[in-house]
Amino acid sequence: MRSVLLLFLFLAWPTLAIAQSAVHRAHDAAAAVTAHDHSTTEQAEEALHSGHGDAGLMPMEPLSQDPAQATHSGHVQPEAMPADHSGHGTMAPPAGNVPAVSAPEPEHVHPTPVAEASIGVTEKLGEFIAAEARFFDEDGKAVTMGEIVDKPTIVVPIYFSCPNVCAIIQSSLTAVLPDVKLEPGVDFQVVSVSFDDTDTPELAARQKRNYMAAMDFKYPENGWRFLTGEEADIRVLMDSLGFGFRREGKDFLHPVVIMAVSPKGKIVRYLYGTKPLAFDLTMAATEAGKEQIGLSVKRVLAYCFSYDPEGKRYAFNFMKITGTGILFILVVLLVSLMLAGRKKRTPRN
Structure with a gap:
């Protein structure tokens, strides 16, 4: 038994050293984050108060007594208006013995910082998409997501003018959709939804023709739909999907992910990356048809990979x-x- 304990200690010693090192690194990282948050809070408070202080105590120039003299805005100063500002903030006393009534001083309101839209994916497995969100299909017909999602659906959030990953995702779909072992338009469908409110049904129709041509027009048209909509409906749908994006000029910052949705609108799986496999699409559509929630790939990736901010990539x-x-x-x-x-x-x- 003594030899067993010695063998166990010999094998466990490197692991304990690794664990202790990891704990120290985690402690240092937590301290750095705390310091950064504290610094950020101080900067925010300083920014909020940057417009106050002596701003309300600046001396004001006396109004001109000459009625012919005009200000920079072109208005003539009234002759009877006094130049004394000592009573600034109070109403002039009325005639007679009626005591003057002081006007309430305006309430000082601090500006509320506007939170930027978060970019990324918040998985909402088991929740339902916004069925009431209204869009226009490639023919210009107004439809709701509840009307569109009547079968297992692969939702593809993109925007049509995207020069990079959106075009790669859609091109990858043209390569793998013919290999999906399900009947398109019957057993499942693909719905590309633009999150750019400037995209039009005409542009959606042109995009659809291009991708159908890439598949030699052998793919049924009802198997792949293209939708555009207004900003309010786009936000409602994307929030229900857990898809966070933000406009940057003419382009957008957004994650790369597609979702599998059941005929009842339940989110059952997230598929990440620009090149989905035919097997993954088949499994996702099958699970959606059974209302079965799939595995959260994001949690597995988060455990196995960590983001390197210096290299701007994920490291194993x-x-x-x-x-x-x-x-x-x-x-x-x-x-x-x-x-x-x-x-x-x-x-x-």
Whole structure:
């Protein structure tokens, strides 16, 4: 038994060192984040108060007594108006013995910082899309999402003038949709929804013709729909999908993801990346038809990968995965040794 404990300590020592190092790194990272947040809060408070202080105490020039003299705005100063500003903020006393009534001073209101739209994906598996959101199809017909989503649907959030990933996603779909082992337009459908409110049904129709031509017009037209809409309806739908985006000039900052939605409008799966596979689309549409919620790939990726802000890319968490594997092996080994020790102690009949 002593040799078993020595062997266990020998194997566990590197893992404990790795875990201790990870704890220190996490502590340092948390301290850095706390310091950054504290600094950000101080900067925000300083910015909010930057327009106050002595602004209300600046001396005002006395009004001109000459009625012929005009201000920069072209208005003539009245002759009877006094130049004394000592009573600024109070009403002039009325005639007679009626006491003057002081006007209430205007309430000082601090401006509220406007929060920027978050960019990214908030998975809402099991929740329902905004069925009431209204859009226009490629023929210019007004439809709601509840009317469109009447079968398992692959929702593709894009915008038609996107020069990069949106075009790559749609081109990738033309390569894999013919290989999906389901009947398009019957067993499932694809719906590309533009989140650019300046896109028009005419542009959507042109996009549809281009992608149908890429598939030699052998793909049924009712198997792939193209929608455009107003900003309010776009926001409602994208918020219900957990799709965060923000306009930057003529372009947008947005994630790269498509969603599988059931005929009842339930979100059942998120598929990330610009090149979905035919197998993934088949499985997602099948799960949507059964109202079955799929695996959250985002959580798996978040555990296995971490974002590198300097390199602006995701890096594989080698230490985390290696440490998890070592701990798992040690637990299995320890359980095996304990079971083996119990078997040796069992008396023979």
